[in-house]
Amino acid sequence: MTAVMDALLNRASEPRLEAPAPDAETLEKVFACAARAPDHALLRPWRYLVIEGDAALSALGDVFASTCDDDAPEKAREKLRKKALRAPMVIVGIASHQMHPKVPEIEQTMSAAVGMGFLLLALEAAGYGGMWRTGDLAYHPDVAKGLGLGDHEIITGFLYAGSVSSEKPAVPRPHQKEFVSRWPQ
Template structure:
């Protein structure tokens, strides 16, 4: 049994307080490769990873604010949207790149991209970095999808914020699996 892999899975924790440095080079490549190993029915590779770091964080913030404005958000929400990417030194927008397929429905392709987010977060944690998978109403904004050059069928499945933890990770307490299991 691979105890270190099991330990990683059992101690998975999100970290919302992130600072520089962000993963880069070979470490970032490992994170991206982990995402590409997500379960993928039909070998469609239904994902795309949009990386924002440095000035790209400000560009992403501008796109988020413009999308919030186009979607009719209040002024304070628009202002906050512009600042969202600045909470980490690296933000990966993970997109389900949907391909019409007679055996692989869109939903499965969305799930595959979601698995990629989890795999990348775990790969970051395994290499000493922290991360948090964020969502929110802007990930459903068709205006944001347009601004990012995505197709009509594509769907953002999350924003993966990565960096160095600015605080110690709080490992969630174990839940009683019996509360979530029903044998059939």
């Protein structure tokens, strides 16, 4: 078994995260891993925002809270603000679509998503925990605007990153018979 297979077979997303967040040296390596995502025509149709520290995370919380209706109760705003504080670092994955005669948007989004997967795996291999989340916030225009996305960009997800405070219970993994078949049969 190779080290890569071993890492894949033993990985799990971890929702319970605490400080310390990945350090600068780790970040450099994991983003280099993300940049190995297969990429049709080498468009590099992805970028990432690293949000770390109390002030930055609370600013992200304000952006989340801004999606509430004007008449929403303060409790609803507070709930959204808290979502930004689930980890000491949030990495926002962004697909930056470009016009290309042979590479449709969907392929560029897929490349950006693979990059997120590589990033998550690399963080885990470096000894940190991570959890890829989306939800309505990832698709809300006010969040895109608040984070400075252009019209050609979409959020692929929020990668919550940090040190694992306690491991989540094991997730059942499907048997290959359930999702692999030969064609034609």
